[in-house]
Amino acid sequence: MSSLRRSIPTPNSVVAWVAILAVGFFVVLVVTVAGSTEATPSSGQSIEIRVDSTLLHVGEPIRLEVSGAQWLDRIVLRGESRPGSIGAQPIEAPWVPARGFVDWTPTRAGLARWVVTDLLGETLAVRDLAIAPAGVPASGVVILLVAGGLLFGGAGLGLLAASGQDQEMSDSNS
Amino acid sequence: MEIHDLQHDTKRPSGSDPRWSRLGFILAASGSAIGLGNVVFFPANAYRFGGGGFYLPYLVALLVVGVPLLIVELALGREHRRAYPQALRQTAGAPGEFIGWWALFNTGFIALYYVAILGWVFGMLIGALGPLWAPSTALPGFAVDSLPNPGGYFFRMVSGWGPIVFIVAIWTANAVIVRHGAAGIERATRIFVPSMWILMLVLLIRGLTLPGGLDGVWYLFTPDWQSMADVEVWKGAFSQIFFTLSIGFGVMTAYGAYLPDRGSQSQQALLVACLNCGFEYVAGIAVFAILFAFAVVPQASTLAMTFFIVPEGIASLPGGPPVVTSFGLLFFTLLLLAGLSSTVSMVEALAAALRETCNLSRGVTVAAICAAGVVGSSLFVLPAIVDSGLEGNGTLGLTLLDLVDHWAFNYGLLFVGLSQTLLLAQRRRIAELRQAVDSRSRWRLGPAFDWLVGRVIPALLLALIGWSLVNEVKGGLYGSDAAFDAGWTWLSQLAPGAALATWILVPTALAAWLTRRSNRRTCMETSR
Numbered sequence: 161m162s163s164l165r166r167s168i169p170t171p172n173s174v175v176a177w178v179a180i181l182a183v184g185f186f187v188v189l190v191v192t193v194a195g196s197t198e199a200t201p202s203s204g205q206s207i208e209i210r211v212d213s214t215l216l217h218v219g220e221p222i223r224l225e226v227s228g229a230q231w232l233d234r235i236v237l238r239g240e241s242r243p244g245s246i247g248a249q250p251i252e253a254p255w256v257p258a259r260g261f262v263d264w265t266p267t268r269a270g271l272a273r274w275v276v277t278d279l280l281g282e283t284l285a286v287r288d289l290a291i292a293p294a295g296v297p298a299s300g301v302v303i304l305l306v307a308g309g310l311l312f313g314g315a316g317l318g319l320l321a322a323s324g325q326d327q328e329m330s331d332s333n334s
Numbered sequence: 335m336e337i338h339d340l341q342h343d344t345k346r347p348s349g350s351d352p353r354w355s356r357l358g359f360i361l362a363a364s365g366s367a368i369g370l371g372n373v374v375f376f377p378a379n380a381y382r383f384g385g386g387g388f389y390l391p392y393l394v395a396l397l398v399v400g401v402p403l404l405i406v407e408l409a410l411g412r413e414h415r416r417a418y419p420q421a422l423r424q425t426a427g428a429p430g431e432f433i434g435w436w437a438l439f440n441t442g443f444i445a446l447y448y449v450a451i452l453g454w455v456f457g458m459l460i461g462a463l464g465p466l467w468a469p470s471t472a473l474p475g476f477a478v479d480s481l482p483n484p485g486g487y488f489f490r491m492v493s494g495w496g497p498i499v500f501i502v503a504i505w506t507a508n509a510v511i512v513r514h515g516a517a518g519i520e521r522a523t524r525i526f527v528p529s530m531w532i533l534m535l536v537l538l539i540r541g542l543t544l545p546g547g548l549d550g551v552w553y554l555f556t557p558d559w560q561s562m563a564d565v566e567v568w569k570g571a572f573s574q575i576f577f578t579l580s581i582g583f584g585v586m587t588a589y590g591a592y593l594p595d596r597g598s599q600s601q602q603a604l605l606v607a608c609l610n611c612g613f614e615y616v617a618g619i620a621v622f623a624i625l626f627a628f629a630v631v632p633q634a635s636t637l638a639m640t641f642f643i644v645p646e647g648i649a650s651l652p653g654g655p656p657v658v659t660s661f662g663l664l665f666f667t668l669l670l671l672a673g674l675s676s677t678v679s680m681v682e683a684l685a686a687a688l689r690e691t692c693n694l695s696r697g698v699t700v701a702a703i704c705a706a707g708v709v710g711s712s713l714f715v716l717p718a719i720v721d722s723g724l725e726g727n728g729t730l731g732l733t734l735l736d737l738v739d740h741w742a743f744n745y746g747l748l749f750v751g752l753s754q755t756l757l758l759a760q761r762r763r764i765a766e767l768r769q770a771v772d773s774r775s776r777w778r779l780g781p782a783f784d785w786l787v788g789r790v791i792p793a794l795l796l797a798l799i800g801w802s803l804v805n806e807v808k809g810g811l812y813g814s815d816a817a818f819d820a821g822w823t824w825l826s827q828l829a830p831g832a833a834l835a836t837w838i839l840v841p842t843a844l845a846a847w848l849t850r851r852s853n854r855r856t857c858m859e860t861s862r
Binding site: 215242243244245246247269270271273288289290291292293296297299300301303304307308310311312313314315317318319321322 | 607777
């Protein structure tokens, strides 16, 4: 047993490793202050989808405007709620070329994708939006708390039970 | 109990190998369970299956299938002090050993492409020092001249030979750690697991403090009853639980063989499952907060989540290049540590079993596995561009990875879980295992456990596999509708069938050969 124990780092060495990791992280942070290029990728598209609000909530109307398009009757703006997920749905907000914008009142929280295509279906611009729920959803809070309580409570319970059993064993041995 | 140093004891079966310390087991088992599956696959699946619509089925799968099967796999190892095939042989005879070997070779397939993914993670980690955050990367050989990063950087990397070097490095790290057996794994996980928790907590705090980050949390946890009515969501939740808890890999039985004499597998299973899923809970919150704060839509693919979506969110972090670079390095380091702590468990499961059957030294066994691993993983990083328009997977390696992952992950793990429970039920061994676990625990599992493991779980798994196969038949062979460039179109006819045949035949042939070898040895020992 002692040989195995000797080969395993003590808690002090674990702390040392964590400290090294933390120092490394901040060294990188400091070292990269100078000389880095701008981080945000850009789409480079001339056509843009503009939104009249930055905080989007369920039930609050927003206007999506297509800018930079030369011929509004040759493009289409379409939306999809929760794209790429099993609950993906097309958004019912018809594009009227004469207006150049779409008024939309989100009915579902989650991500939404708006795409400008030409009449052949080729994508010209994409805008992803995050739609917040109208308020704090009670069922979401309940699941968050229940899941957290179950998982971390379960881990704590398992640890306590194991410690208690060890204690019993050592008591009975002594 | 005298525990020996494995370095001087390379030929003994796992029955006399050193045992974990209690903390060592918790770290090693949770390190095995915590992997890429927790950090990126879980958020990707959670988004794909409807956020809150996924979380409740996931919790049900954890409690109904995850924890009970984890208890069974740990108890098998603890009772027999053997690796997975040998423990199943002692419990359920030669068919058990066959299933055990089949499971380990299925795990081998997963390890091969898992290391390939880790190789790319390594490449992205290097890229995170600078080039990954440039606006775009030129893509010679593709239909597009350049692509915005991080996608551009990723495809430039996978269409070159660099990842071969990275997978050699990953397999070497696996060899170094597993070479020293339980002691080596315990030593590594004592560093890896606490580091992973610290790095994940940093990401969590950053995610939650972003404006709008909390909305992502509500999306993850608010139940969507409409999604939950879809069987695909339940299949996704059960597959996630198998993958995330390392069930059906043979890993937990191998680790169970090194458990100390005292201690209950019901408590250990609960602890490991809760720590693992607790990590996933934190990772889900962190990733969803980042996705919603920057309105980044995750694609259906888990690889897209790893290499494009989360890095895209990190690239948008306020604070400029130093913050972006630091959090990029933090994220890819986290993935690398999580992945490595999982691959060592897969290598250990196979090494322990092969060592027992083939009577090889640990060093030779581990070296052989890792050498074969380098060759196998290289197939998944082949840089030939087969789809220059990036309509599908882009390179040959990614295409092969997608095909093998579909079978080994979606079907292999569920199939092993089903076979194992059916076999144990048919041989009436579940009650024996349960009584052995109960004898060491203050908690009693009770006869309901036998009914759950012997009846409910096989019925659930059978229904899920059956449902998937029906859809598979309806939709055509997976991958046969993929589009390839001229000169590579033959791939759509050949590759899907070849991947399926390889996945079925190679593990089956090897499992049959090794089981027959054990049968012969048993006959010789009996006749003596």
